[in-house]
Amino acid sequence: AQSVAQPEDQVNVAEGNPLTVKCTYSVSGNPYLFWYVQYPNRGLQFLLKYITGDNLVKGSYGFEAEFNKSQTSFHLKKPSALVSDSALYFCAVRDRGAAGNKLTFGGGTRVLVKP
Amino acid sequence: SAVISQKPSRDICQRGTSLTIQCQVDSQVTMMFWYRQQPGQSLTLIATANQGSEATYESGFVIDKFPISRPNLTFSTLTVSNMSPEDSSIYLCSVDPQSNYGYTFGSGTRLTVV
Numbered sequence: 001a002q003s004v005a006q007p008e009d010q011v012n013v014a015e016g017n018p019l020t021v022k023c024t025y026s027v028s029g030n031p032y033l034f035w036y037v038q039y040p041n042r043g044l045q046f047l048l049k050y051i052t053g054d055n056l057v058k059g060s061y062g063f064e065a066e067f068n069k070s071q072t073s074f075h076l077k078k079p080s081a082l083v084s085d086s087a088l089y090f091c092a093v094r095d096r097g098a099a100g101n102k103l104t105f106g107g108g109t110r111v112l113v114k115p
Numbered sequence: 116s117a118v119i120s121q122k123p124s125r126d127i128c129q130r131g132t133s134l135t136i137q138c139q140v141d142s143q144v145t146m147m148f149w150y151r152q153q154p155g156q157s158l159t160l161i162a163t164a165n166q167g168s169e170a171t172y173e174s175g176f177v178i179d180k181f182p183i184s185r186p187n188l189t190f191s192t193l194t195v196s197n198m199s200p201e202d203s204s205i206y207l208c209s210v211d212p213q214s215n216y217g218y219t220f221g222s223g224t225r226l227t228v229v
Binding site: 001024034036041042043044046048049089090097098099101102103104105106107 | 156209218222
């Protein structure tokens, strides 16, 4: 089975500083990787995905992620964090479920951006 | 990207009762997915619902506890049956619209069982 791991439960960053949320993956074959954000009392919002192509993927709200095959990582980055970026972030990989493809999620990383 | 309307957004239920959650999609999709997010936890897939066939459940989830209907290509329901406090979670439906926007999720149903 495919899996992703988010090694940090929480990331604290000052507003205006770079933000990085880490994700490592374990897959057989080519990975389909995703990042989602969950704001309080809201569903998951899609940020970006990597399937093939450029290792640097640009997504919504100024986020980007770098696919690194040698390090099996797919870290989420934002050059300058905003207070409004405070939320719960999930890395996910497309996996094989009982009925076909599904998403398998990492444990989530809570981001707190301080003014 | 697909837009999903999920309801109710939240509910407080007595133990032993059942709650049915609805998801309506604004376009036709082959598969719909139901996830559970327990407090402070990540998301776990409960089952996959295809139109015209019985849902397929992941390990650890059974139809008697989480019956699912999929009457057409834009609608599905998940029922949480005979609820206990351990069922208190956020339940989310999801679709894969085969677009550049990835899997789309409903806004979730926050269930509290007392």
